[in-house]
Amino acid sequence: MPLVGKPVAATRADGGATTMSSLSEIRFLTVAEVAAVMRVSKMTVYRLVHSGELASVRVGRSFRVPERAVHEYLQVGFGSTG
Numbered sequence: 001m002p003l004v005g006k007p008v009a010a011t012r013a014d015g016g017a018t019t020m021s022s023l024s025e026i027r028f029l030t031v032a033e034v035a036a037v038m039r040v041s042k043m044t045v046y047r048l049v050h051s052g053e054l055a056s057v058r059v060g061r062s063f064r065v066p067e068r069a070v071h072e073y074l075q076v077g078f079g080s081t082g
Helices: 031-038 042-051 067-078
Strands: 008-011 017-020 028-030 057-059 062-066
Touching (some): 028 031, 031 042, 031 067, 042 062, 062 067
Antiparallel strands (some): 008 017, 057 062
């Protein structure tokens, strides 16, 4: 049964849960894609995921990171400059 269009629970970096109205609203990145965007190694991304600093979803034996989580992580790292 496809999950598209049904509510999905995702885990936030702080351990809380958030409900998404549709999977089509979320763009998921692989660990390699996150590493490329952040210009760090894949191991660094895995450390962030395992420590809970970067929200992720486990799919089988791999992780997917919501694109928004990457942007939020980087914004917090840069602070509110502007």
